[in-house]
Amino acid sequence: MNPIDIKTLTTADLAALAADFEAAADRAEEAAKDGEAAATDPDESPAARALARRCAAIARRHAADYRAEAAVLRDGHIPDSWI
Helix, strand or coil: CCCCCHHHCCHHHHHHHHHHHHHHHHHHHHHHHHHHHHHCCCCCCHHHHHHHHHHHHHHHHHHHHHHHHHHHHHCCCCCHHHC
16 A cells, blocks of 8 residues: 555545545444444353443444544545644
């Protein structure tokens, strides 16, 4: 993968990156759902259920972060975290 030169990004580039971030958010949401399912699975150990709950929370936070960055990109800006 080549590094991104943020000074040369076009509106189309930003839109494509926003779509990529939205897709990542969707994947993170799916991971959170999987974690929540494991957290309530009575066949899992208490430690595994606790870990699954924590992983689900982290995945949800990642999804929110990805969506926030996608919104900034869609608005035609570079996220502050990139600078």
